[in-house]
Amino acid sequence: MKFSKLFFIGMAMATLTACGGTEETAEVAAPVAEVAAPVAAETEEPVRDLGGLVVTIASWADIKEPEEKKSAQEEALWEYRHEMMEKHNFGFEELALSKWDGTLELMSTSVLAGDPAAEIFRFNANYNGSAKESGLAYDLASLDSIDLTDAKWSQSLIEMMSDGDKVYGLSLFDRPKRLIFFNKRLFEEAGLDPELLYDLQASGDWTWDAFMEISEKLTRDTDNDGINDTYALIMNQTTFAQAATFSNGSSYVAVDENGDYINNLVSPESMAALEWCADYWATDFDIRPEHWNGHKDLFMSGGAAMYIGEEWESTNFTQEAMPDDWGMVVFPKGPSADNYVVVYNEKAWVIPNSYTKEEAEDIAFALNLWTEPTPGYDEPDSWMTAQYPVYRDPRAVEETLVIARDPEVMMSDYALFIASKVRTSQAAEDVYWNRATPAEAVEAQVGIWQAELDKLNAK
Known part of the structure; x- marks a missing residue:
């Protein structure tokens, strides 16, 4: 241990020793008189000195x-x-x-x-x-x-x-990932309540079906020239497919009862998620930016009503003064999920x-x-204080982030364990670009994934 490194050269550490106590008397059965109980000394726990x-x-x-x-x-x-x-x-x-x-x-x-x-x-x-x-x-x-x-x-x-x-x-x-930011102005212009997603999330009705229905209403050709002028979603197919898979109670990689890592992309829940993604991609509800890193800019400029991102991006939307008002909800839950799921x-x-x-x-x-936690700011809800300035409305903090911080909905991505060796988004990419059906795309990855999982399990 590196005890030679001193943080404060002139730091003097006072050894705290304190003894104290109060005399207590108790009635004791005795043939002659009352007897005082022994004095109990209360000693403070000594300070733990880490020695510099x-x-x-x-x-x-x-x-x-x-x-x-x-x-x-x-x-x-x-x-x-x-x-x-x-x-x-x-x-x-x-x-x-x-x-x-x-x-x-x-x-x-x-x-x-x-x-x-x-x-x-x-x-x-x-x-x-x-x-x-x-x-x-x-x-x-x-x-x-x-x-x-x-x-x-x-x-x-x-x-x-x-x-x-x-x-x-x-x-x-x-900070959680795969959350949905939404443009309230575009919701209003489409005839939707700008608080709709919050209300659906609160009632438990924020589902894939609701997402699909709302996407249809948000995608609009406002000048009737046959070309959409506003879209429902800024599309990043890799992010979308992962969010859908987790939201259906599944994952790409899981751990079995023996502690071994297994390919969960082949599970019925994961397959259903990829098939739902294919259905969404078959619509005209989404738009991709011209540049691979332009998703956030396209959302901020009003190119689409929803954007799937990471919670930290809320800071960008506030600091860069996105002109339109916005909110944030979790990803909608799939039919196999009992609750919302948030990826960490x-x-x-x-x-x-x-x-x-x-x-x-x-x-x-x-x-x-x-x-x-900071003393004085360590009540269960004190974390909210620092979050309010980052958002445009309190519901993002008091509802969405409360859900996201619930251990029951938090999931980690075990696919990261093989991500340096395997392109875990390949199946989704093949479906998105119409190179394969969901079943074909997943089957093509089985052997590749298993080889790396076997190596991982052998350690």
Whole structure:
């Protein structure tokens, strides 16, 4: 453990010892007189001194304390962090020690050389599987200094990073993917209530059928020249097909009862999703941008009423002053799903297993403190405070994000475990471009996928 790195050179750590208590008397059966009960001393739990440890997270970007805080909450957060670092005598930093796709190599080479480059390694979602299967990750479930059931941790990521009772990575809630942003002006111009999608989502009637019906109404030829002037959806076929598959209660890759990874693209639910996608693509409800990266710009300019994106993109729509008012809902649920499904591709934090139990406990203790909610803003709904300025209406926060943060609807994408070797979107691409039927497209991928899954299961 790197105890030689000191976060504050002049930091003096006061050892807190306090004893106190009050005398209590109790009536004791005695033949002569009442007898005073022994004095019970109450001792405060001693402060855990980490001995100047600086915990470094190896990442692909430096995360530093901002000189100017954006809010009272951010100010309070950093005050709390400094208080904890001083109290427990430790430092904390996140440094760009590798590229986004180089963390695994950095961890492997440094750990095997006996000198870990960091106490914690942050992995892009595409490499979570490799980190889990590397044999170099510490079992976090064996540590006492961190509670994996704490509501702040993503349970979907913990499940993904688990092998039986062992857990090799964790993450806070990340920002969800595959949400639908919608242009309220275009809804009104099509004769639809601009709050319609919120209302359908709230009632549980936001389904594939409703999506199809609304798409038809939103696709309009306003000047009767035979060419659509507005469309229902900005189309990215890869994103659309994945969202549809998950929304029908399925996935591309799943884990069976033996803990083996299996091809779930062949499941009835996945096949139904791809067939529904083919039906949607057979309509004229969607439009593609001229440039491969122009989907967001086309939505912001009013080219279509709906756009499937990631939750963080809400910041762009607000900061870039999208002229039209907009809202955000989850993807509609398919006929095989009991509830809405929201996709998460979180970035895992991994502690190398080269550290001793004592060292790993200290690292986990520091990480747990660093990720604690801001005091004064730690009520169950306090997270909403920072979200309101990012949206145009409160329903996106109080309804959509509440749904998205429900562990019951959160799902991680296990297909990322083979994404570096397999083009997992190939079946959807072949259907979209009319190169194959859904059944033919899936069948063409079975052998390719199985070869990589076999390798993964053999580790």
